[in-house]
Structure formats: structure tokens, C-alpha cells
Amino acid sequence: MDTKQFRRELHRHPELSFEEHRTAAFISEQLDLLGIEHCPIAKTGVLARIEGRRGNLKRCVVLRADIDALPIVEKTGVEWASEVEGVMHGCGHDCHAAVLFGVLKRLKANPDFEGTLLAVFQPGEECNPGGAKYVLEEEPFKDYDVAAVIGEHVDADLEVGEIGFCPGKFMASTDELHFAIKGVGGHAAMRSRIKDAVVAMADFIMRLNTFNSDDCVVSIGRVIAEGATNVIPDKVTSQGTMRTFSEKLRARVKDMIANVAEEIEYKYDVEVEVDIRHGYPCVENNVQLTYEAMLLAESRGFKVRDLEMRPTAEDFGYYTQVYPSLFYRLGVGQASGRSHTAMFLPDEKALDVGEEFMYQLALSILNK
Ligand SMILES: [Zn+2]
Numbered sequence: 449m450d451t452k453q454f455r456r457e458l459h460r461h462p463e464l465s466f467e468e469h470r471t472a473a474f475i476s477e478q479l480d481l482l483g484i485e486h487c488p489i490a491k492t493g494v495l496a497r498i499e500g501r502r503g504n505l506k507r508c509v510v511l512r513a514d515i516d517a518l519p520i521v522e523k524t525g526v527e528w529a530s531e532v533e534g535v536m537h538g539c540g541h542d543c544h545a546a547v548l549f550g551v552l553k554r555l556k557a558n559p560d561f562e563g564t565l566l567a568v569f570q571p572g573e574e575c576n577p578g579g580a581k582y583v584l585e586e587e588p589f590k591d592y593d594v595a596a597v598i599g600e601h602v603d604a605d606l607e608v609g610e611i612g613f614c615p616g617k618f619m620a621s622t623d624e625l626h627f628a629i630k631g632v633g634g635h636a637a638m639r640s641r642i643k644d645a646v647v648a649m650a651d652f653i654m655r656l657n658t659f660n661s662d663d664c665v666v667s668i669g670r671v672i673a674e675g676a677t678n679v680i681p682d683k684v685t686s687q688g689t690m691r692t693f694s695e696k697l698r699a700r701v702k703d704m705i706a707n708v709a710e711e712i713e714y715k716y717d718v719e720v721e722v723d724i725r726h727g728y729p730c731v732e733n734n735v736q737l738t739y740e741a742m743l744l745a746e747s748r749g750f751k752v753r754d755l756e757m758r759p760t761a762e763d764f765g766y767y768t769q770v771y772p773s774l775f776y777r778l779g780v781g782q783a784s785g786r787s788h789t790a791m792f793l794p795d796e797k798a799l800d801v802g803e804e805f806m807y808q809l810a811l812s813i814l815n816k
């Protein structure tokens with residue numbers, strides 16, 4: 449099976465996060481046909497391994513592709529569109545998995561490299577806490593000296609043939625914010641008898657807003673105060689998201705939120721509940737690895753694009769916190785549409801580009 453057929457097969461049968469049973473079975477079956485050793489990982493993922501003919505087999509490169517789809521009704525109208533009602537590969541993970549499959553196929557056909565190549569077909573990228581966390585909890589690389597963990601994502605802002613890189617901090621950490629302020633409600637005209645949770649929440653949100661900067665986002669998108677024109681409610685709740693570009697700053701902003709909550713409690717004589725639900729850590733690319741990959745890409749005729757930091761998140765961040773890692777973006781062109789929409793359809797010409805680059809990159813790190 450070639451890379452394009454592999455991609456179309458996955459595209460036709462998308463599965464949501466941690467429900468990738470058919471996907472994992474299909475990947476296993478295809479790896480079996482190639483004689484590539486593999487085992488399950490992180491519930492519905494697959495971990496494959498190819499040993500090189502030379503060198504220290506303890507030294508390894510890990511290639512990672514995510515495999516889950518999204519709850520979207522596909523409207524691309526292609527012949528190989530989703531056959532699963534309400535589920536669609538709308539983020540391009542079918543392409544990531546196909547590229548990885550293509551790379552494995554080539555490395556298996558000629559394992560004339562040093563060390564070991566590990567490949568993770570990772571489930572559950574689209575949901576918290578993310579499949580990457582479960583992969584690492586199983587410690588699949590503990591017997592290895594990991595030279596690099598490599599991942600990619602399709603990107604419609606880059607044209608086919610372009611590959612985008614960002615050395616160092618690249619994508620944000622993400623945490624969900626859930627707040628509740630409990631005061632004493634009552635008649636809106638009788639201010640001396642109430643402890644105003646609405647005003648306290650408004651002040652709290654304004655204070656949080658001052659944390660916003662190039663390195664940090666604190667956005668509140670939902671506020672609920674179920675009072676009336678003349679009723680102040682007992683309780684007001686709010687929800688939002690917090691993003692940062694370093695784990696140090698992430699910890700600091702959490703402390704700052706707790707401090708502001710305390711001040712609000714004191715100032716308004718109310719009770720502030722702070723519930724911060726952990727999401728993905730930051731994606732921090734290894735600087736040296738990134739520059740080496742950029743030089744390699746350039747020398748092999750790929751168009752290299754410099755990327756800005758992105759305030760979106762990706763569970764690849766878990767790997768970057770532990771191992772030297774690189775996450776780059778593979779151009780699929782504007783005509784592919786926007787990801788996470790019913791019309792998103794990455795240009796298949798990008799599969800060859802992705803496969804060639806990932807193959808070259810893996811070899812260059814393994815044989816270093
Ligand atoms: Zn996505």
C-alpha cells in the first residue's frame with residue numbers, strides 16, 4: 449500500500465480520541481505486512497520499531513504521528529470522504545500517520561542506518577490530557593538514549609513544498625480556568641445588605657486581563673451571573689483559558705491568579721474558588737536540533753519558512769519537556785481550507801514532501 453492509499457483509508461474511517469480501535473488495527477496490519485515489529489501503546493496507539501544494521505542500538509530517534517479525528521460532519525465531497533457520520537479527519541492527522549507509514553516503509557526496506565528507529569502512532573491528541581501523556585507514562589523509551597523526538601503538523605498557511613520551523617519556544621501551554629465567586633445576594637437597591645459577587649467577578653476579570661502579554665494569555669470567555677435588573681445573585685461563575693510559552697511562566701501565572709483571588713476575597717468579603725485544570729505543556733523545540741533540521745531541509749531543496757510562536761497548543765509538548773524534540777509544520781497550501789472545519793482537505797502532494805523530509809531528517813540524526 450502506498451502513502452496516499454494509506455491516508456485515504458484512514459480518512460474514510462476516522463475515529464475520535466481514544467476510540468482509534470479500527471485505526472490501530474489497520475496500522476498493525478500494514479506494519480505486519482512489512483514485517484515491522486510493533487506493539488500497542490497508550491490504549492489505542494501503536495509503537496513500531498526498526499533496528500538499524502549498524503551502530504549502538506540503544507541510541508534512538510522517535511518519530512511521532514497523531515491518529516485521532518474530530519466530531520465534524522465532513523463536507524468535502526471527495527470520493528474517499530468519511531464513512532463515519534459525524535466524525536472527520538479535519539485536522540490532518542490522517543496525513544501525519546500516512547507520512548510516518550511511508551517513512552517506516554522506506555527505512556524497513558533499507559535499514560542501513562545506525563541505532564534504532566521508534567515510531568509512535570499516537571492516539572488522543574485532540575482531547576485533554578492528550579495521548580502523549582499516556583505514551584510517556586508507559587516509559588517506552590526508558591531503555592534508550594533518545595537523540596530526538598520528531599513530530600509534524602500540516603499547515604495551510606504554508607504552500608506545498610514549504611516546511612516551517614521555530615527554534616525554541618513554539619507553541620503554548622494550555623490550562624482551563626474555572627472560577628466561582630460566592631457573595632451574598634439580595635435586592636439590588638439595598639447595597640448595604642449584599643456582598644456583590646458581580647462586581648467582584650468584574651474586578652477579578654479586569655485584574656486577570658492585565659496578565660496578557662506576548663508570552664501569556666488569560667482570556668475569560670464565559671461569565672454567568674443569574675440575577676436580574678434588581679437582583680444581585682449569590683454566586684457568579686466564569687471560565688476561560690490560560691496560555692503561556694514557558695513552564696516557568698505557567699507556574700508563575702498560576703500563583704499570580706491565586707494571589708489576585710485572595711485580594712478579591714479580602715476587598716469584597718466574598719469567597720473566590722479557583723479551579724485550574726491542567727492541559728498540555730508548552731512545545732519547546734530543541735534549538736540545535738531545529739537549526740540542524742533547517743539546514744538539512746535547505747540543503748535538500750525544501751523551502752524553509754521561519755515561523756512565529758503560536759498561542760495554540762499541542763500535546764507534543766509532553767515530549768519536548770523530557771527529550772530533545774522538534775515539531776515542524778508541513779505546508780499543504782491555502783486551497784486545503786481551514787483545519788477543524790468540514791471542508792478541510794490537505795493537498796495530497798504534501799505527503800511526498802512530508803515523507804521525504806522526515807525520512808532524510810531521521811537518517812541524518814541516526815547516522816550523526
Ligand atoms: Zn486539531
Ligand SMILES: [Zn+2]
Pocket residue numbers: 539540541573601
Ligand atoms: Zn492536529
